[in-house]
Structure formats: structure tokens, C-alpha cells
Amino acid sequence: MEYKNASVSVDGNSVAEAYRQRQEATPTATAHLVKIDGSYRPVSWETIHREVLGIAKALFSMGLQKGDRVAIMAHTEPRWNIVDMALLSCGFVTVPIYPSSTPEDGAFVLENSEAKLLFVGDPKLLAKANEIFAAAGTTLPLATLKDEAISSGALKATGYKEWAFQAVDDETKKQWRALSETVEAEDLASIVYTSGTTGQPKGAMLTQYNFASALRMVVDEIDLTADDTLMTFLPLSHILGRVDSLAPIFAGIIGAYAEDINSISRNIQEVRPTILISVPRIYEKIYDKIRTDVDAGSPIKQNIFAWAQTVGRQVVRMRSEKEPIPLALQLKFQVADRLVFSKIRAKLGGRIKLTASGGAPLAQDLCEFFHACGIKILEGYGLTETLGPIFVNRPDNYRFGTVGIPIGTAQVKIAEDGEILLKGPQVFKGYFRNPEATEAAFTTDGWFRTGDIGEIDTRGFLKITDRKKELIVTAGGKNIAPQKLENLLKLSPFISNAMAFGDKKKYITALVTLNEENVLGWAKSHELSNVSFEELVNHPKLRELLDGELAEANKKLASFESVKKIAILPNDWTPESGELTPSLKVKRKVVVSRYQDYLNRMY
Template sequence: MPVNHDTTFVDNLTQNVAVLFHERVASSPQSEAYRYPRGEAWESVTWKQAGDLVDRLAAGLLSLGLEPEQRVGIASGTRYEWILADLAIMCAAGATTTVYPTTNSDDVAYILSDSECRVVFAEDDEQLAKLAEHQGDLPQLGTIVTFDGTADGERVITMDDLAARGDAYLAEHPGVIERTAQSIPPEQLATLIYTSGTTGRPKGVRLLHKSWVYEGAAIKVQNILDESDLQFLWLPMAHSFGKVLLSAQLACGFATAIDGRVEKIVDNLGIVKPTFMGAAPRIFEKAHARIVMMQQAEGGAKEKLFNQAFKVGTEVDRRKRAGQSVPLGLKLQHGLFDKLVFSKVRDRFGGRVRFFISGSAALNAEIADWFHAAGILILEGYGMTENAAGATVNHPEDYKMGTVGPALPGTEVKIGENDEVMLRGPHVMAGYHNLPEETAKTLTEDGWLHTGDKGSLDADGFLTITGRIKDLFKTSGGKYIAPSAIESKFKALCPYASQFMVFGNDRNFVVALVTLDPDAMASWAEENGMAGKDYTEIVRSEKVQEMVGGYIEELNGRLNRWETIKKWEILDHDLTIESGELTPSMKVKRNVVEANNSDKIAAFYG
């Protein structure tokens, strides 16, 4: 299938998401649109069913007096109702403001106040409590619609209540949703996504209808996905990566199975059997580590078979990508190992995956190669909230491992000063909400977006990201260090690693803080006579210290002398979103971790 880089579609885009959604409903009325868990079973919804309910909810919002571009918040985890609410808001010409369910009440109040939300969809009583705590700080907030929480029938109503109000409004105003949808210009505000940010207050990124319409069309024109595909969606919908996959669905017409429970991902993949899924690198790291540890626990002949299979698979893969022939003996071995080992790895992910899409942070090349050797393709892409998530992506028929692919059709990429990646296109934000000075720093007058990422373009236009410019540091010896490159190498080597954070700015050597995956360490403890011990006791044990030390020694053998880790310590807890050390998209808040452990880091140099 040829890669389509035609950009003429940009001039003929559907004008807004509401029209795009209604066009999809009209063209695929009886096809499956969404699938979601209901108890132990999965319930399926057609595009026509989803379309009817979205229109009723949109009319309900209009009955509440919602006006064009007025903000409506969604404070919820990823679930079918989140998508219904988002589509209803845009079909009513409002603008969705996203709130992570893990956001603390003070930040929830800040986001809803800064965005001037008039209505909020709140998932449950936990989210309702956050709103009640700051009721006095949100004078503009009127009705609250809850998915599962306790309604009072007045200020707090249910989704069914909102739909019923919509029915009454539609009876009085027939055709109002279609007219409203047609009236929305491409430049109208569709979404305010507050960046989880690693420093300071979150910033509201203003994304227009044309941004999301472009993203969907740019994916469709490449012939990557179509109506025969099935997506499994677990990503946080408050994050732009999740949102862009919804745009792709409207454009391409595939069905989506939705369940935001991270702990259920692997089980769900086996049940749903999707053809593709988007994920952050941490998901692939955990899956890789789990499979490797299971084989180590088996030991003996099975572990030897597993290791030999990946040795052969990696060599076959290397030869194929280099355009070299595969000797008959190696080919026969590979065929046998594919039946005995690789097919079982693929079955863990449902057995039908054509590719995964990795985004939101850098994927370690060794882990990508490992999956590829097993016949699982991970296509890395790149983007940020400020450009509606998608700027570049590898194509199933044209990819380079270790890169984030070429620009999407209609997107421009260039390398600016200090090797900064710069982006321009229909998807770039209109600016930061209520922050004109921040906007001026980030957007040039001619529309280029400063990403803050360091990168390079090869002769074929494939982009490689080498790290965040602000995260790069220089040792006192004058050597520049890219911490993310070292950190991802360690996580590929050590199957027990959760996080590995490198420090050493203006110091004469590099140090690291390590956290280990609690689930992995619980399994390790059972196999090493420490079952039932708590996490802190396990990671402080001499045996774990020796194990981690061995992996760091192996890592150092792969690094330049000035990059090697001279001192390190395992923290007594893993990083979490709740502790404020991870963003909701599972990125490390390096400055928070550094501040929380400043004494430990200083002691390394004592």
C-alpha cells in the first residue's frame, strides 16, 4: 500500500468536528462505533445509536443556555460516556475543557475557573466532592452532569436527565442540532486541554475545530486505518493523544473498544482482539518486562528456548531491514520459533494487532526491536498538546525504528536554533488561554511552534527526537548529557525498573535515582524468599541492591565514560500520579523528584 503524502486534502477539509461526526453517522449508520464493558460483558453501539444519543445530549446542553465557545468541563476517566459528552459539547458549539480524574481539587478549581466552565460532566461522587469543596470559587458554574455520582435533580443531574431535557428542546426546536453544527466555523474553539506540565500551573491550550478535523484527515489520507479496524482505547481522554485517536476514528470509521482501567489492558486485549492501539512507552516497557520475567521464572529448557528464539528473531529482523537475504537454515529456525514462542507473545495482545502506536514520550529502541522480532510492529509518532498531538508518525509500510517518522501530510517540520524541532500546520494551537506572553514565546508571527524538543531530520525527512532541551545538562567537565537516552537504556535492560532518573548538572560525575515496579518486585519476592514483605523492605534488601547494581554495571558498559553512573540509590517508593511525581500521561516531573530528593542527590557528592 503506497504511502500518501498528498496535501491537497487540506484545502477541502470538513469544516468542524460536529459535521464530521454527523457525516460519519450518515455514512456508517449500522456499523459498530463503540464497545464498552458492562459488568463482565461488552456492549456494542452503532454509529446511529451513538449519533442519536449525542444529539439528545447536545440539545440538553443548548437547553441549559450554552452559547458558542462557552466551556464545558469533563472530569472523568476514560469511558464511553466521556466520548458522548465530548461529542455533545462540540455538536452544541461549546468547547470541551478536559480535567484528569486524578487532578487535586485545588487544580480542578483553577482549571474550571480559568476556563470559565458553565457546565461540568463529573464522573462520580469523588469528582463531585472536588466541585463542592470549591463551589464558592466557581460562581460561573451552573449545572453539573454526573455519570455515576449522586444527583439531586436540580444542580446535579444525570446523563439521562440531560438527554430528557434534550428531547423536550428538540421537540420545540426541530433541526436545531444540524443547524448548530453547520454554523460552526473551522476557527472556532473546540477544546481547552490543560497541560499537566512539569512545572507551575497548568496552561490551557486552545485547539480549534480545524485542528482535530485536520488530524483525522491526515491519518485517513495515508491509508493506515479503515472501517475494518478495531481500536482498543485506554488512554486518558484528558490528554491530546487520546483525543487525536477519536478524530482518526471519525475520519476513518473504525470501531473503538473503550476501557480506561490501566490494570485491565492486557486482559482486555485478549478479549477485544484489536487490530491497533495507541499507548505510552511505559505500557510497552511493562509488557516486555512481564514476559521476560515469566520466562526467567520458568528457567531451564524453556528459558533457553525463549532466549534462543529472540536471538534468531533479532538476527532475521536485522537482515531483513538491511535488505540482506536470510539463509535457509536461519529461516527454518525462525519458522519453528515463530510457532513455539513468537505466536504466544502475539496472542497475549489478542493475536490480531497490525501495529501499535507509541507516543507521549520516547520509546526505547531496544524494546521496539524486541517486539519487532516477535512480529509486533510499534510505530512511534511525535507531537504535543500544542499541535493537537499528531505531527509525525511512522507508516506500517514505511518506517525507521528509532525515529518518530516523517511529517503528516500538510504538516511542516524544521530544525531551528539549538536543534529545536519547529512545527507548522492546521493543527497548531491558537495560543494559551489567557496567557498572551506565554503564547508569544511559543508561537512565531509566521505560525511556527517552538516545541522545546531537540531533534534532527534525515535525508528522507524522518525525525529523530534526542530529548527535551531543558532536560539536557552539562557536567563540570563540559560534557553534555541527554538523560532520557540513558534512562530508556536502563529500562530496556532491567525488567524490574519502573523509573530511572539521571542527574549531574554542573557536577563532575553522573548519579541516578531508581524506582522498581511494585508488581514486578512482588513476583521477585515470591521467588526469592521474601513473599509478604513490603515494598520498602524488599528494595532495601542486599539481594535487590546487588541485582540492580549488576544492571547498572551492564548499562555503564554501553555508555560513554562521562555518561556512566557513579552513584545511585533505590527510592523506597515508586513514583505515582497521586504523589505529584508523575504527570497523568506518566511522564516524570523531574523537577519535583529532584526537589523531593535534594538531600539524597547532594549526599552523592558529599
């Protein structure tokens, strides 16, 4: 695959300024790698800019003014990013809507933001727009990311080609530049509505400077260069995916777009990226696949893998603590790398130099495993309100079990009750049209209340204990962080999702859902191939298997926090089914409400 690297970084104080610098400095460099007719092809910055100008011309003709809000409801794809750049470069305000949003939430976002236009990704999402408009009692002009116009009932969305591929004259170019140059650092760039587990969404107001500061810091702190290719697959409605998609502007890296969430493994092989940014669930799935392959192999293969893991974990723990590694252990690690770890790297394209994880806590065991493979997962921490990562481990300065140290000029302090408080140029300005929530989000002296509990160690690394409102307090008065327990359970290749429970109870229990593919594979190898998945859920042999997985997880927990019982649920949780947020976090109140009978039977 041939493409031209940008080789120039930019440092504008707004996304609009940085975008102008990028398209002027490196117009022929590759911006995107896009799957077209079965193969990945490079798309240059000048090609993208022609589409940006076409979209801008259409927006001008509609009479949109700087500061007007435009909503996007689409799955991750290059055109989402191109529309976003068109909006940001002109001073319009991007309002993402999750494709999995309920009609009521979508209606609230459109009404609260007073959006003037809605982009939809495809016909299914146009049909959803119909439901949203019905809930809102109003309609908006529509455009689609599909080439041609699409319809649903009385709704029609203008095709992408009609706008982005239209002829652009010098007058439009001058109008775009004149408007772009009026965009200031403190202008509103995006309203990102939090996907919280309860209540109405809150619209975090993020400025052009918030974006520029956060992106420049990320580029500097994790050493992104123009030689890097970043695989993009996270939802662009989520702030981590948004940072991912806009990083090429500032770093000159190439953004390669996965076809969809189910094609990631194949697309990684095709693109051979150097960087991945993801949420923990994706890394858990990769690890599950590796373990399943090993478990299906010979006893010799399983023993070699177990030995390599032991050696690898010893080495990476010593590296993390900056301890010298004995020569004998170095030699063992070289053998482990040749026999096991190099093959895992090859399956992930062979070029990955680092990966980043955020959006939810990452199990330490998982992080250590990938480091041993030579794939550094740099766990970070941030929220929508901090425009993504505000803490991150560095490639040469990391500590397992932590989310790293502050990036750039960000400041942190721990409140008396353990809550993490933050300040910095990437911290949002407040919630849109919600002064009460804004006031509650900040201390009287201007520190942002994260709602998370944490502690800073002697080396300055931040360790997250849990969400302030999600701590389990047992009947015995013990405070327990549920995500720690859940992450250990999800290390099992047979468990897809888990939720710990036990507030005001004598002991901890958990609800678990199954990885159907791996469970069926196990059943086939244990003379249960004729048993349906629905029957397996209640089969005593599966219960015995999962009890063993539970025992393994409990070995890493103190006695008071160990999980005494689990209930196996018949269906997995997804954002569409309502138990998970779009960033794959468990909606605890929803789960407790739906599965109260299962919980009651464990006490």
C-alpha cells in the same frame, strides 16, 4: 462477538461536519464496544446520536451558546467521548480537566476558561469538584456520567440518563442541525491545558480544523480502515487519548473501551483489537510481564527466548534499513516465531496489526522486540499544541530510534540551537488569554517552537535528542539526554520508574523506584519470601540484583553518559503522588525537591 463495520470514511473540515457525515452515512454500524454486565456489546452510531441529541437538548435549555466552554473531569469511558461529540457537533468548546489535577490547577482551568458547566465522572470526582470550587471561590452547574444524580455536600450533579436518555422531538433535531451547520473550520473546538512540570497550566486553543486535519492525516498515514478495532484506555484529558477516541468518526473504525487501566490485559484478550495507541509505560509493563514469565521458566525456555530475541532483532533491524534478509536467517526467524513470538501475539489477542506510541520517548530495544513479535510499534512525536502526532513511523517505512517522518502537509526545520520548529494545519492557534506565552511559542516568521532538540537523518526521519530544558550538562561539559538513560534502566522488570541526575556534576546518578510485584516474585524465588517489601528496599541482595541491572544498561551507553550510582526509593511515583504528570512523564523539579537527600548521598 458480532458487530457491523462502518465501511465508509468521512472527510469533513470540522469535527462537527465529519460527525454529521458519520451518523448519516453509517447509522447502524458499530461505533463503540462497551463492557456491559460482564461482556462486550456493540453500540451503534444511531444509538450514540440519540444520546448526543439528548445532551444537546439539555445544553440548549440551559441557555448555552455556540462558543461557550464546558469542562469534563472524568476517567476514560465511552460517555466522556459521547459528551465530547455532543459539544463539538454543536460548536461548544470542550475543556478537559485531569482527574488527578490539584484543586488549585482545576480552579485555574475553570476560571481561565470561564466554563459554564462541569461534567464529573463519579462521586469521588464530585467530591474533588467541591475542593476545586472552594479553591476557585465559585461554583458551576454539574452533571455526571453516572446514570443517576449524585451528591457531595451541598453539590448535586444531574444524572446522565436525565439528559442523554430524554425524549427528543423534531424541533430539537432541527435546532441541533441548524447549530451544527453553523460550525466553521476555524471555530474553537477545545482548550486543552498542558500538564507541564512547573508553573500554571497553559490552555492550548485547538480549532475544529486542527482536529479534522490531524485526524484525517492519522487515518490516511497509518492506514486505518473500517475493519479495525481500536482499544481505548488512555486518559481522554490527554491529547493522544483524545485523538484515539475521535478517530472512529473519521475512519469508521470501532472504539473498544477498556474497563480501567488495570484491566487492559484482560480486555485485550476479550476484544482482540487490531490497533493499540499508548504511551511507552504501557508497553514497558507488557514487556516486563513477558520477561518475568520467561525468568520464572526453565533454563531451556529462557535460552530459547534469548535466542529468539537475538534472531528477531537481527531481522527487524534489516527490515528497518530495507536490507535483504539471508535465507538462513529467514528460516531461523520462522522457527523463532513459531516457538516464541506467535505465543506472545496470542496473549495480546492475536489480531494486533500495529500499535502506536507517543507522549514520551520509547526505548529502541523495546520497539525492536515488539516488531520481532510481529507487533509493529510505530513511534510518533507530537505535543498538545500539535494536536498529537505530527511525526510518525509508517507500517512500511520505519526506522528504529526515530519518531518517523512528518504526516500530511506538516513542515519541520531545525533551528541553529537544534530546536525542532513546526508548521502545519494541526498546529494550535495560541494559548487562551495568554498573549505573552503565545508570542514566546512562535518565531517571528510563524514557526512553532517545540522546546525539543532533534535532528533529521538522511532518509528524512526525525530523531529526538531531548527536551531543550532538560539536557544534563555535566561538569566536564558533556550534553546528556536523561530520557535515554531512564528508558534503558526501565527495561529492567524490577524498575518501575527512573530519573537521571547530574547537571554540573562529575558523573551521572539516578533515582529508581521498584516494580513491587516483580521484586516480591524475585524474593520468593530467592528464599526471601519472609522479608517484607519495605525491608527488601534496603536488602543487600536486592542491591546486588539492581547493580547487575544497572551494569546491563550501562553496556549500551558511552562511558561519559553511564550511570555510576543509583538510589532505590521506597515508594513508586504516580500522578496522584505528584511525581508524574497525567501522561506519566517525570516531574523533574518535584522529584529533585522531594528526594534531594538521596541525590546528595550519591556525590
